[in-house]
Amino acid sequence: MCAKIKDHLPNFVYVEAEVGEDPDKRDYIVSNQRLLGTGFATEWDLDRGIRELIKGYTIIRNTIYSNV
Incomplete structure (x- = not known):
């Protein structure tokens, strides 16, 4: 799953x-x-x-109501 996420976010780092x-x-x-x-x-x-999760996290990160 992490490798699949990295396909969408090349700077994504994970550790096994x-x-x-x-x-x-x-x-x-x-x-x-x-x-x-x-x-x-x-x-x-x-x-x-x-893609939907990335979009959702982007929306949350860019609001004044975010604490993520």
Whole structure:
């Protein structure tokens, strides 16, 4: 996800830290078939969502009401 954000914001910096071994060893795959069977479909892809978040943060940063 961070690499995808960096595609939109070239100056974005992120750090990957080694956190050790995950004590939770569960590893399973979840099926979305039941959800998709209801007719659900996303309207936005990840890139559009990132663009919207960037726009939102820009709006917040440029207001007198911001404390971010």
